[in-house]
Amino acid sequence: MPDEAIVISSSTPLDYSTRGLPVPNRIPGNIPIWVGIFSEMSEFAFMFIAYFLAKVHYPEIFNEGPLRLNTLAGTLNTLVLLSSSYFVAKAMVAIRKNQPDICIRWLWLAIAAAGLYLITKHWEYQWNTDQGIGIKTNVFFGVYYYMTFNHLLHVAWGGAAILWALLRVKSGIYTAEKHEGLEAVATYWHMIDLVWIIIFPLLYVLR
Amino acid sequence: MLHNKTIDVIWLLLMAITLLSAYIAESAEPSFFVTLTICIIITLKGRMICDRFMELETANQKIRKLMNIYFYVLPIMIMLVFLFPEQLANMTRL
Numbered sequence A: 001m002p003d004e005a006i007v008i009s010s011s012t013p014l015d016y017s018t019r020g021l022p023v024p025n026r027i028p029g030n031i032p033i034w035v036g037i038f039s040e041m042s043e044f045a046f047m048f049i050a051y052f053l054a055k056v057h058y059p060e061i062f063n064e065g066p067l068r069l070n071t072l073a074g075t076l077n078t079l080v081l082l083s084s085s086y087f088v089a090k091a092m093v094a095i096r097k098n099q100p101d102i103c104i105r106w107l108w109l110a111i112a113a114a115g116l117y118l119i120t121k122h123w124e125y126q127w128n129t130d131q132g133i134g135i136k137t138n139v140f141f142g143v144y145y146y147m148t149f150n151h152l153l154h155v156a157w158g159g160a161a162i163l164w165a166l167l168r169v170k171s172g173i174y175t176a177e178k179h180e181g182l183e184a185v186a187t188y189w190h191m192i193d194l195v196w197i198i199i200f201p202l203l204y205v206l207r
Numbered sequence B: 001m002l003h004n005k006t007i008d009v010i011w012l013l014l015m016a017i018t019l020l021s022a023y024i025a026e027s028a029e030p031s032f033f034v035t036l037t038i039c040i041i042i043t044l045k046g047r048m049i050c051d052r053f054m055e056l057e058t059a060n061q062k063i064r065k066l067m068n069i070y071f072y073v074l075p076i077m078i079m080l081v082f083l084f085p086e087q088l089a090n091m092t093r094l
Helices: A031-057 A059-068 A071-096 A100-130 A141-168 A180-205 B003-027 B034-054 B062-082 B085-091
Strands: none
Touching: A031 A059, A031 A100, A031 A180, A031 B062, A031 B085, A059 A141, A059 A180, A071 A100, A071 A141, A071 A180, A071 B003, A071 B034, A141 A180, A141 B034, A180 B003, A180 B034, A180 B062, B003 B034, B034 B062, B062 B085
C-alpha cells in the first residue's frame, strides 16, 4: 500500500498552498483518461518501434528522407503544439482561481492553435505532393504519412474535446471546485503534444 | 516559484529548445553528438511537459514514473539504432 492515499482531483478540496498546485498524490483528471492516455502512448510506441525497424533495414532511405521534408512546417507545428499545451495549462490555472472568462480565453487560444496545426499540416502535405512525395514514394514516407496522419487525427478530436470543455466552462458546469472533465481533456491534450515531441525529431531531424 | 509563473518560463524554454532542434535539422550532419543532443532534448522536453504542464510533479508517482520512463526508453532506443544499426538489422531479419 502506498504511504499516501490516491486522490481523485474532483473529489477533494483543492489545496493551493504549495506553489498553486492542487493536493499531492492525486490523479490528474480521472482514471479512465489515464487508461486512454497509456493506450494511446502504447499505440504510438509500436509505431516508433516500426520506424526503428524500418530505419535499420533501409538506412540510406532514412538518411535521405528527412532532407526532403519541409522542416519549416515541422518546426512551426512543434511551436504551435507546445504553445497550445501552454494555453491549456494556463486555462487550468484560471479555472482554479475561479476566473472562468480567462479560462475560456486560454481555451480559445488552444483551439486556434489546434486549427493552425491542421492548416500547417495540410500545407505540408500539399507541399509534399508538389515535390512528388507521396505515401508510396518509399518506406520512409510510408512511415511518415502513417505516423503524422494518425497524430493529425488525434489533434483534430483533441481540439474538438477542448471545444466541448470550453462550452461546459461557459455554461458554468466546470467551476473552481469541480472541473474533473476539463482537467481530463487538458491531460489528454498534453499527451498529444508529448507524442509530437518524439515524432518531430524522428522524422525531421535525425538521420 | 508559483506554478503559474513556472509554466511561463517552461513555455519559453520549450520554444527555444525547439528552435535549436530545427537548427540542428537544417545544418548538422549525422553524428554521435548530434544524436545524443537530440536524445537529451527529447528527454528534457518530455520531462518538462509531464512535470509542469501535466502537473505530474506532485501527482500520483506511479503515473509520473510511467510517463517519465517513456522519455528515457525511447531516447535510449534512438541511440541504440544509431550505434548498432547492422546488428539490430541482423537480429530482426526474417
